[in-house]
Amino acid sequence: MIPRTAPSCQSDGTELPKWQAALANVFREPAELLQYLNLPGSLLNGANAASSSFTLRAPRGYCQRIEKGNPNDPLLRQILPLDAELIEDQHFKLDPVGDLAAMEVPGLLHKYHGRVLIITTAACAVHCRYCFRRHFPYQENRAEQNWQTAIDYICANSDIHEVILSGGDPLSLTESKLKDLTDKLLNIPHIKTLRLHTRQPIVLPERINNEFLSWLDSLPWKIVMVLHCNHANEIDAAVASALEQLQQHQVTLLNQSVLLAGVNDDAEVLINLSKKLFSHHVLPYYLHQLDKVQGAKHFAVNDEKALQLLNEIRQRLPGYLVPKLVEENAGEKSKTAII
Ligand code: SF4
Numbered sequence: 001m002i003p004r005t006a007p008s009c010q011s012d013g014t015e016l017p018k019w020q021a022a023l024a025n026v027f028r029e030p031a032e033l034l035q036y037l038n039l040p041g042s043l044l045n046g047a048n049a050a051s052s053s054f055t056l057r058a059p060r061g062y063c064q065r066i067e068k069g070n071p072n073d074p075l076l077r078q079i080l081p082l083d084a085e086l087i088e089d090q091h092f093k094l095d096p097v098g099d100l101a102a103m104e105v106p107g108l109l110h111k112y113h114g115r116v117l118i119i120t121t122a123a124c125a126v127h128c129r130y131c132f133r134r135h136f137p138y139q140e141n142r143a144e145q146n147w148q149t150a151i152d153y154i155c156a157n158s159d160i161h162e163v164i165l166s167g168g169d170p171l172s173l174t175e176s177k178l179k180d181l182t183d184k185l186l187n188i189p190h191i192k193t194l195r196l197h198t199r200q201p202i203v204l205p206e207r208i209n210n211e212f213l214s215w216l217d218s219l220p221w222k223i224v225m226v227l228h229c230n231h232a233n234e235i236d237a238a239v240a241s242a243l244e245q246l247q248q249h250q251v252t253l254l255n256q257s258v259l260l261a262g263v264n265d266d267a268e269v270l271i272n273l274s275k276k277l278f279s280h281h282v283l284p285y286y287l288h289q290l291d292k293v294q295g296a297k298h299f300a301v302n303d304e305k306a307l308q309l310l311n312e313i314r315q316r317l318p319g320y321l322v323p324k325l326v327e328e329n330a331g332e333k334s335k336t337a338i339i
Contacts, residue, residue, distance in 0.1 A: 019207040023125055023172070027058045030081060037076065038069040046083030054134045054295065056081055057127035062203045065236055074231045074263045078128055084298040085129065094135040096291040098330025107143025108150040112334060115162035115195075118143050118150050120181070123172035125204040130260060130299045132291035138168065151184045154191070162193040171200040171207050175215045182219060194221045199228040202235070205242035213249050224252045226285060230264050232276040240280050247281040254285035257323065259306055260299045267312035274313070274321040284323035289338060291328060303338055310338075 010016055016024065027033045030047035033056060034040075047056065058079040067073045102109045109117040122138030124131075143150045154160050163185060170178070185191055200207040216223060225246060229235065235243075246253060255277050257264065264270055274284045287310070290300050310325045326335040 017209065017211070019204060019209060020174075022059055022061060022204055022206055025060060026125065027060065027063060028056055030056050033058065033063065033080070036063065037066055039071055039076075043071065043080070043082075046086075047081045049083055050081030050085040050129075050295070054081070054085070054127060054129070054131075057124065059125050059204045061205070061238065062126060062234075065233055072262065074269070075233055077262050078130070078230065078260070079126060081129060082298070085295040087297060088294065089297050092292045092294045092297050094294055096132055096293045096330070097328045099133070099136065100141070101330065103141060105149045105153045106141055106146075108153055110153075110157075110160075114159060115164060116150075116154060116157075116160050117164040117166050117197075118181075119167055120165050120170040121168040121172050124167065124169045125172065125200050125207075128199070130258060130290060130293070130296040132293045133168075134293055134295060142168070147181050147184055151188070154185070155188055158190045161190060162195055163191055164195040164197060166197040169198050169200050170196055171198045171204075171212070175211045178215055179218075182215075186220070192221060193224060194219060195224040195226060197226050197228070201225075201242045201246065202227055202229045202239055205238040208242035208245050213245060216246075216249050216251065222252070223250070224254065227253065227255045227282060228257070229255050229273070229277065229282075230257045230260060231269060232272040235276050235280060243280040243282060253282040255282050255323075256286040256288060257284070258288045258290060258299075259301050259309075259325075260290065261301050263299070265301045265305065265309065267309050267316070270309060270313055271316055274317055274323070278321055284321055286335070287323040287325050289325070289327040306338060 027036070030051055031044055034043055034047065056079070062075065062079070066075045070076070099109055102111045104110045107119045109119070111117070119138070119142045122142055154163065182194070243253065257273065259265060264273065270287070277284055289303070289306060290296060306325055310322070314322050325338045327338060328335050
């Protein structure tokens, strides 16, 4: 039995959609999470200290996939604030991939040829401790308040063929808000593809409901969804069902993972992840070297080890199940392959 901590009704008394009720009930208090997972109280001080700058946020359904009593569980490591986050290092920065320098108008990044990325919202279902946007100044730099400036920029640049909805997590927005944005994009003839960067089908699979699928069906473009899954244990039956539905609605499903010490820096783990993703219609796309964001140094894996892992995977899997090992360097015109 998972305790509920927030009401599941809207102000007018009607029931919240299931996914919004789940969003409203995520774990936010380190003490509550530690107690739920039977973890030692000695972790509490560090968790409280680290969550004061980047709060704990973890859906209850996701936490059900974590092994109780195991402080080294690979899913737990992604969400539990640790005192290691407080260690500062000059190489680990607030904006490690140069997002702010690439912002053409509030909430719109134009880094690469032919595509732009819209920071649609600050909200995520989960707070991943290694997130490269964990210090991002969302308040001043998200498009949610006013799409028009971003739309005007895309209109004026006819070489933009693909629009990426990112965040935060764009699936934190309601269908009505998403439709508000895509209705405006409909009038731009040079857009051919809409891409969604999201972790929600993995951490909050109830988000993939009929209303969301109807919104997808209404869109005239090719739809690409780039998921973010780092470990096969993240894919349970509910996630598998969400992925099945997305595939049935003609969404091209790709996955990007981050190579994380203590989570997936192991060939067997990465091989299992690729196999499991593929069994649910998802192709492994990128394996990212960690973006050097302040607070995430303890997740770093060096390039030598990363390449060793990749070579092992290559020897064991067909090429289409081997993700590209890349890093993002601020100011560069594409991701950089690590070879
Ligand atoms: S879901 Fe994505 S944007 Fe949100 S905290 Fe995790 S990595 Fe960052």
